[in-house]
Amino acid sequence: MDIKVIARTENDFTEKFGVPRQSGLADIRSRIVFEPEYRIADAFRGLEGFTHIWLLWQFSEAVRENWSPTVRPPRLGGNTRMGVFATRSPFRPNNIGLSSVRLDKIDLHTPDGPVLYVSGADLMNGTPIIDIKPYLAYTDSHPEASGGFALTDREGRMSVDISSELAAKFPEEKLNGLVQVLSQDPRPQYQSSADRVYTMSFGGCEISFTADDNVITVTDIQKS
Numbered sequence: 001m002d003i004k005v006i007a008r009t010e011n012d013f014t015e016k017f018g019v020p021r022q023s024g025l026a027d028i029r030s031r032i033v034f035e036p037e038y039r040i041a042d043a044f045r046g047l048e049g050f051t052h053i054w055l056l057w058q059f060s061e062a063v064r065e066n067w068s069p070t071v072r073p074p075r076l077g078g079n080t081r082m083g084v085f086a087t088r089s090p091f092r093p094n095n096i097g098l099s100s101v102r103l104d105k106i107d108l109h110t111p112d113g114p115v116l117y118v119s120g121a122d123l124m125n126g127t128p129i130i131d132i133k134p135y136l137a138y139t140d141s142h143p144e145a146s147g148g149f150a151l152t153d154r155e156g157r158m159s160v161d162i163s164s165e166l167a168a169k170f171p172e173e174k175l176n177g178l179v180q181v182l183s184q185d186p187r188p189q190y191q192s193s194a195d196r197v198y199t200m201s202f203g204g205c206e207i208s209f210t211a212d213d214n215v216i217t218v219t220d221i222q223k224s
């Protein structure tokens with residue numbers, strides 16, 4: 001089966017560290033820019049009636065030649081093995097991901113052709129998109145569903161401490177997104193040292209922070 005890349009994401013995540021672990025956890029804006037052969041306005045006819053869409057995409061930064069039937073989910077500290085089909089690990093027989101995102105805007109007439117503006121994606125900049133489908137609340141939403149070993153929504157949030165001096169060094173329109181990303185505690189679950197300084201790239205800046213108890217403290221912000 002020949003799977004084609006139809007589009008790629010454009011956003012502020014230039015590396016994997018810091019990308020939300022699931023879609024919808026941080027209100028990060030992304031653009032979906034289509035490959036030239038799919039820049040056809042008719043292909044988007046009717047999509048404006050939907051508030052959310054599904055993105056099917058490739059784990060382009062986590063490609064392995066072989067797969068394993070068990071993986072170590074970061075959520076469990078990297079110490080417990082679970083079946084790959086019980087996780088959302090990128091190391092799968094087929095490196096395909098699935099994300100639900102909010103569709104904020106459709107612009108059919110940009111220099112890049114039709115562009116979708118979405119919020120809540122858990123994807124890096126440049127992630128290949130292989131398909132887009134409308135989200136149907138009456139069939140896709142299951143509020144009664146059990147999440148297994150995964151935390152429930154909004155569990156595990158951290159408080160974020162960022163001084164006004166440091167906040168002034170970051171683009172104001174992206175500051176809320178940064179706070180949401182940090183509140184998810186982007187550190188690997190097996191790292192909990194209060195003395196370690198972590199650095200992630202986001203919004204054109206290098207963000208340094210420490211973590212102690214339930215507080216993320218931003219210690220420095222520098223332009224990339």
